[in-house]
Amino acid sequence: MIFNLENETISYENKKVLDSINLSIKKGEKIALLGSSGSGKSTLLKRLYEIKSEEVSYLPQDLGLVNNLTSYHNVYTATLEKKSTIYNLINLIRPFKKDLYEVSKILKELECESKLLTKSLNLSGGQKQRVAIAKSIYSGKNILLADEPISALDEYICKKSIDIMHKSFETIICAMHNVDLAIENFDRIIGIKNGKILLDKQTTSISKEDTNRLYYVVE
Numbered sequence: 695m696i697f698n699l700e701n702e703t704i705s706y707e708n709k710k711v712l713d714s715i716n717l718s719i720k721k722g723e724k725i726a727l728l729g730s731s732g733s734g735k736s737t738l739l740k741r742l743y744e745i746k747s748e749e750v751s752y753l754p755q756d757l758g759l760v761n762n763l764t765s766y767h768n769v770y771t772a773t774l775e776k777k778s779t780i781y782n783l784i785n786l787i788r789p790f791k792k793d794l795y796e797v798s799k800i801l802k803e804l805e806c807e808s809k810l811l812t813k814s815l816n817l818s819g820g821q822k823q824r825v826a827i828a829k830s831i832y833s834g835k836n837i838l839l840a841d842e843p844i845s846a847l848d849e850y851i852c853k854k855s856i857d858i859m860h861k862s863f864e865t866i867i868c869a870m871h872n873v874d875l876a877i878e879n880f881d882r883i884i885g886i887k888n889g890k891i892l893l894d895k896q897t898t899s900i901s902k903e904d905t906n907r908l909y910y911v912v913e
C-alpha cells in the first residue's frame with residue numbers, strides 16, 4: 695500500500711474541508727480524482743504529498759514554474775537536489791549538452807520542444823502546463839500527484855499528455871474536471887463532495903448516476 699488514510703479530517707477555520715476520509719491506494723493504480731470546485735481535491739492531494747514527499751512528484755494547480763526561467767531551466771529544477779551546487783550554477787549559465795538533450799526529449803514528446811529556451815512568462819497556459827508535466831517526468835519519481843494538469847490543453851494534446859504521464863509514472867492520482875476524460879483514461883475514480891468520499895469505484899463499473907451524484911443534488 696502506498697497511501698493509507700484512516701479517518702483523516704482537515705479543517706480550516708473550524709470548517710471541515712476533508713471529513714473522516716478513509717482511503718487506500720496501491721502501487722500501480724491510475725486514479726482520477728473528481729469533484730466540483732471547492733470539494734477538497736487539492737487539499738487531499740496536498741495531504742498525500744505531505745505523507746510521501748520524498749517519493750512523489752507533486753504538480754500543483756499553480757504549476758510552480760519560475761516566470762523568468764526558460765522551459766529548460768524550469769524542468770531542470772526538478773533535479774537540483776540530485777546534483778552539486780557548482781554543477782547547478784554552471785548549468786544555469788551554460789546548460790550542459792546532456793541535460794539539454796534529456797529535457798528537450800521530454801518536451802518533444804509533449805510537442806513543446808520549440809519552447810525549450812523560452813521564458814515561462816512568454817508561454818501560453820497550455821504550454822506552461824506541458825512544461826510542468828515535463829518537470830514532473832524529469833524528476834524521475836514513480837508517483838505523480840497532479841492537480842488539474844491538463845485543464846488548458848486541447849483535446850489532442852490532452853490525450854497525448856495523459857498517455858505520456860501513464861508511461862512515465864507507475865502510480866498516478868490526478869485531479870480533474872472532465873468526467874469523460876477521467877473514465878476513458880484512468881482505472882479508478884475517486885469522487886469527493888463536501889470533503890467526503892462519495893464515490894470510489896473501478897472505472898469499468900462507473901455509471902452516469904454515480905457521476906451525477908458528485909456534481910448535482912440528487913434525491
Ligand SMILES: Nc1ncnc2c1ncn2[C@@H]1O[C@H](COP(=O)(O)OP(=O)(O)OP(=O)(O)O)[C@@H](O)[C@H]1O
Binds near residue numbers: 707730732734737755
Ligand atoms: N489555506 C486555506 N485556508 C482556508 N480555507 C481553505 C484553504 N485551502 C482550501 N480551503 C478551502 O477548502 C475547501 C476545499 O478546497 P480545495 O482547494 O481542496 O478544493 P478543490 O476541490 O481542489 O477545488 P478546485 O476544483 O476549485 O481546485 C474550499 O472551500 C476552500 O475554500
